[in-house]
Amino acid sequence: MTLMQDSLLTRFREGHFDACEALFNTYWDALYQYALRILGSEEDAQDLVQDLFVELWERREYLEISTHIRIYLFSATRKKILRKFRDDGLKQKHLEKFILHGELRSELTLSTLIHKDILSQLQEDLQTLPAKEKAVFECYYFEELSIREIAIKNGTAEQTVRNQLSNAHRKALPLIHKLLMLI
Numbered sequence: 001m002t003l004m005q006d007s008l009l010t011r012f013r014e015g016h017f018d019a020c021e022a023l024f025n026t027y028w029d030a031l032y033q034y035a036l037r038i039l040g041s042e043e044d045a046q047d048l049v050q051d052l053f054v055e056l057w058e059r060r061e062y063l064e065i066s067t068h069i070r071i072y073l074f075s076a077t078r079k080k081i082l083r084k085f086r087d088d089g090l091k092q093k094h095l096e097k098f099i100l101h102g103e104l105r106s107e108l109t110l111s112t113l114i115h116k117d118i119l120s121q122l123q124e125d126l127q128t129l130p131a132k133e134k135a136v137f138e139c140y141y142f143e144e145l146s147i148r149e150i151a152i153k154n155g156t157a158e159q160t161v162r163n164q165l166s167n168a169h170r171k172a173l174p175l176i177h178k179l180l181m182l183i
Helices: 003-013 017-039 042-058 069-088 091-100 116-126 131-141 147-154 158-182
Strands: none
Touching: 003 017, 017 042, 017 069, 042 069, 116 131, 131 147, 131 158, 147 158
């Protein structure tokens, strides 16, 4: 992160609303256009991006941003879109449309693999993981939950979730490579 970005984020975390306004004014339009292309609805795109900034403001003290803020914001927008699709029951219908707008193709996680047959194969292969690691893996990649959200959901420490996810990654990597060979 640049010194300027680090300073802006520090002020944001400390509750300086002018820092929130600066982030909003800098990234609003790009995030809105991204959401609009995928959702196809101006109202939904506006609501989604506004909700994102409200949530960021509410969680400002706990934000852990280790990448450029633009990447973080687009990734957070992508996750909100996926959650909206899931919540609206439209995930399967719109996933192809979402992937076509691959501005963040390098950032997409296993969500890009959600093709019915491949997902089915992955879930079958994940049965070989220990139950807790499998649950954490599915929460993180399929439900798009954060480490903190998973820890709260499971009633465990965040470090425990990180350890379980790390173990699941190590064990699932050969399975994922096998699936990538099928694509």
